[in-house]
Amino acid sequence: MIGGVEYEFVDTPGIYSLYPSSLEEKVTEKALLELDYDFVIVVVDATAVERGLVLLAAVAELRVHMIVIFNFWEETEEKGIIIDYRGLEGELGVPIVRVNPLRRGGIRELFERLEEDTTTI
Numbered sequence: 001m002i003g004g005v006e007y008e009f010v011d012t013p014g015i016y017s018l019y020p021s022s023l024e025e026k027v028t029e030k031a032l033l034e035l036d037y038d039f040v041i042v043v044v045d046a047t048a049v050e051r052g053l054v055l056l057a058a059v060a061e062l063r064v065h066m067i068v069i070f071n072f073w074e075e076t077e078e079k080g081i082i083i084d085y086r087g088l089e090g091e092l093g094v095p096i097v098r099v100n101p102l103r104r105g106g107i108r109e110l111f112e113r114l115e116e117d118t119t120t121i
């Protein structure tokens with residue numbers, strides 16, 4: 001339950017593109033095209049944003065509600081990689097939340113953004 005709303009999450013195999021060559025891509029593409037869902041949460045490795053952008057562009061074409069999680073954010077800081085994620089958020093027009101699943105960092109913000117997003121559905 002998040003803010004009085006019950007959500008069901010479906011975790012699909014991790015992929016980097018929607019051109020179904022691998023089994024993982026086929027399974028995830030099928031889920032994206034055929035399941036009845038309210039939004040898609042795309043998890044992007046912040047240390048490999050270029051790769052993530054390819055996937056984001058493909059999902060954006062589906063015209064579904066999308067929220068983006070950047071994980072491995074702490075590694076970008078260690079490596080000195082600077083990502084203007086607020087700027088990217090504006091460019092893409094989708095919420096981007098930095099999450100560290102190991103420390104549960106960013107989970108509260110993710111839920112807040114989910115709530116904001118679902119009020120528009």
Ligand SMILES: Nc1nc2c(ncn2[C@@H]2O[C@H](COP(=O)(O)OP(=O)(O)OP(=O)(O)O)[C@@H](O)[C@H]2O)c(=O)[nH]1
Pocket residue numbers: 012013014015071072073074099100101102
């Ligand atoms: N340090 C760190 N580790 C992370 C982060 N996000 C995920 N991991 C770790 O990365 C590993 C893989 O995570 P999974 O959640 O299994 O990755 P996945 O993308 O779902 O993988 P598949 O479902 O196999 O495609 C786990 O050991 C996680 O704990 C992060 O932000 N920082």
Ligand SMILES: [Mg+2]
Pocket residue numbers: 011012013014
């Ligand atoms: Mg997984």
